[in-house]
Structures are given as structure tokens and as C-alpha cells.
Amino acid sequence: MPKIVDHDQRRVELVDATWRIIAERGLDGATMRDIAAEAGFANGALKPYFPTKDRLLDFAFEHIFDQTNRRMRASTEGLSGLAALRAYCHEILPLDEEKVSEARVAIAFWQKALRDPAKAAVHERSMEQWRVALAELLEETGLRQGVGLGDAVGAIMDLVLGAQITATLSPTHHTPRQLVAQLDCLVSALVEGASA
């Protein structure tokens, strides 16, 4: 019987094995051959799944987005209100090495998305998913009087995206305590009953 290969599953395995290499070395700094070798695959193993490095970056971005969303579901389970809002945002903030690596992939993706409408559309769809979730969380916690829901969501998005830059490029300003405190400064302004 011919061996049946689940190509989607294989692609996920390959991305899972290579995204940290992309995060560490960047797409400019590594050939597909380098990336395959460093992940322990034969030369040519990636090509059938990712014809170009650019496609590999697309899948790497979707992979880190999906794994962030899985973490969000796990860490907000059973929580509500302010605790759920904070837990959700903490999965975007680069609070550990894994999430700092995700930030490095995101920055590489942003730079390409500036001139690639397909990537920009994937990014915007992903960010919209987070905005919708944040709006629901904020509606549940209740906003302070005078704060608009759209502005509150936008401010949180700006802050958590900017933290990707701070965490990767300003190492002395990105301890988990600092990033969480920075978020709390904002949340206290938005949410009734939260204090800085």
C-alpha cells in the first residue's frame, strides 16, 4: 500500500520545527537549505511545502498567531472580567523567550507586509480577530465613563504591538514585570474598578 502522507499535517510539523530558526536567523540570514539543515531535515525537505522563503514566512506567521490563540484559550478558561482581559493580553506580550521569538517573526512579517497586499490582508484579518475578542472582553468588564470602546481596543492593540518592538530591541525595558505594569497603566484607564 502506498504511504499516505497528510500534507497539511506535514506542513504544520515543518513550520513548527523551523519557525524558531527563522526567528533567530531571519529570512535574509538563512537559505532554505540552512533552515532545513538546522531543523534536522534533508536538503529539499521544505521545498515541496514552501516553494519560497517568503511562503515559509507566511506559514510561520500563521503558526505563531495560531499558537498565541491556543494559549489565549487555555489561559482565559474559567476567567472573566478584568482577569480574563489581562490573561488574554499577556499571551500577546513577549513575557518569555518563546514569545520574544514570536515577536521576531512578527517584525519580519510586518516588514514584508508593507509591500505585499496578501500578507497585509492576513495580518489585518488576524488583528481584527484580536480586536473583536478585546471588544467583547472590555464590554464584559465595563468601560469607564467617557472611554469609547473602539478607542480602548485600539489603544490596547497599539500597546501590545509596540511591546513586540520594546521586548526585542530595548532589552532593559522588557522584563515581564515591566511589560505587565505598562499594560496595567493602560487597563486602569479603560476599565471601571481597575486601578494602576
Add this chain to the structure above:
Amino acid sequence: MPKIVDHDQRRVELVDATWRIIAERGLDGATMRDIAAEAGFANGALKPYFPTKDRLLDFAFEHIFDQTNRRMRASTEGLSGLAALRAYCHEILPLDEEKVSEARVAIAFWQKALRDPAKAAVHERSMEQWRVALAELLEETGLRQGVGLGDAVGAIMDLVLGAQITATLSPTHHTPRQLVAQLDCLVSALVEGASA
């Protein structure tokens, strides 16, 4: 008499003429010849001043940083307290086409800085200059009880850097009104007497 050329001055002129082309086309999307041609210079005009595209990006980043600082000095002149703080931040927020172009250069620079310690050092020195200024402005306005100065500065930096991503990649969420309102959400949390 031999023609005397001020090389530093000439370099500034060349960067000033080319940084928007870099913002628009990116470094990947244009050769030095393309950039020179589009700026109306002879092929080879850039080379003596910027031996590589990578060096041109360094100078472009420093150029947009300097011009942002010049705008900050102009727009905060005669202001104090909250008005000065807001005016300062508004020069970083991508509130017009010029500043959106600056954001595009910054994103390209961030991506390179992830793997280039010299660029990361330039970035960190630049951001530290803004942090010091923000701390002075916040000390002048007075912080709400319980808000730490370092956290307040960090939160503003995250938000204004994240706005560079929002403004370039999430076009429906970056009207000047939206970006200013997002900043005001945060400022109201930090500063005594400011309300959202």
C-alpha cells in the same frame, strides 16, 4: 580653485531626497541604481556616501529620527504640562502621510536591527532620548498616585511604537482622530487631571 564639497551636508541632502523612496519601495524592492534614478541623481551618485543599501537605511533612520525631533521642538515650544506631553507624542504618532512614510522606514530598520547589534544600539540610544524627554514631561504634569514613572514612560513608548504598525498595516484603524484618542486613553490614566 577646487570646488569644496561639504560631504556631511551632501550626505544629508542625498538622504533627504531618497528616504521616501526607501519608505515606499523598501530596500528589498529597489537597487541603489533605482533609488538614485528615482531621486533624479546619476547612477553612482549615492555610492560614495552610502557604500551599501544597508548603510543608506542607517542614515535614513537617523534622518527620520532627527526630523521627528525637530518637529517636537517646534510643536512643544511655549507649551507646558499636558499640552506639551501630547504635542510631543503627536510627532511620533503617524498622523499624516509624511509620518506614515517615517513609520515604514522605522519598520524596515527594526527588522534589520533584530540581527545587527550596531543598528540595535542606534535604535536603543534614540528611544532612550525619547524616554528621558517623556519622563521630564510626565514629571512636569504630575503622575496619578500609584503610577510609576518608568512604567508610565514604557507604556507611552509601547503605544506610540505600536501605532507605527497600526497606521501602516491596519488602514481603517489609523485615522488621526483614532490614534490621538488611543493615546489620550493612556494619558488620562497616567496624568493627574487629564480625562479621557
